[in-house]
Every structure is written in C-alpha cells, then in structure tokens.
Amino acid sequence: LMQKNLKLTVLLYPVVFIMLMLSMILCIHMEKPMFVILILFGLLDGSMQTIAQYTISSAAPDAPEFADGFYLFIVNLNRTIGIVVGGMLIES
Numbered sequence: 473l474m475q476k477n478l479k480l481t482v483l484l485y486p487v488v489f490i491m492l493m494l495s496m497i498l499c500i501h502m503e504k505p506m507f508v509i510l511i512l513f514g515l516l517d518g519s520m521q522t523i524a525q526y527t528i529s530s531a532a533p534d535a536p537e538f539a540d541g542f543y544l545f546i547v548n549l550n551r552t553i554g555i556v557v558g559g560m561l562i563e564s
Contacts, residue, residue, distance in 0.1 A: 478526075481523070482523055482527070485516075485519070485520065485523060488516065489516055489520070492509065492512055492513060492516060495509055496509050496510075496513070521547070524543065524546075524547075525540075525543050528542055528543045528546075529543070
C-alpha cells in the first residue's frame with residue numbers, strides 16, 4: 473500500500489486502527505471475533521512500525537544512521553513508558 477499511495481496509507485491508518493480498537497471493545501466477550509481482531513491488530517501494529525520508520529527516515533535523508541537510531545530510541549522509549557504505566561495500573 474505504501475508503494476501505491478503513501479499519503480493515503482498514512483492518512484487512513486489511524487482511522488482503520490480506531491475502528492479496530494472500537495470493534496475490540498464491542499467484541500470483548502466473544503472469543504472467535506476477538507481472535508480475528510487480535511490477529512488484525514498484530515498485522516496493523518507491524519505495518520505501523522514500517523510507516524513510522526519510513527516517516528522518520530524520509531525526514532532525514534542525509535543521515536540514515538541517525539534516523540534509524542532515532543526511530544529505535546522512540547520505539548524503545550514508548551515501550552518502556554507503556555510497561556511502566558501498565559505495571560502501575562495492574563498494581564493499583
């Protein structure tokens with residue numbers, strides 16, 4: 473999708489992700505639909521990582537190593553914050 477129409481892919485991704493999250497809330501007690509939704513969630517999460525890395529790399533075409541390092545820094549920081557917040561929620 474990114475090769476065919478990059479701007480449309482980047483603009484539609486949040487909308488599709490929001491619809492997936494809403495369907496996850498609505499189908500939380502149904503096993504089979506939730507299984508399919510979680511598989512789609514994993515696929516969309518993986519594609520979002522590709523979109524994020526492309527966006528950061530295209531912002532710094534003269535320094536690809538810096539862009540990759542910055543991308544890894546942001547990803548690791550987000551995961552660390554998510555784990556801390558999730559742990560605090562579970563603990564409380």
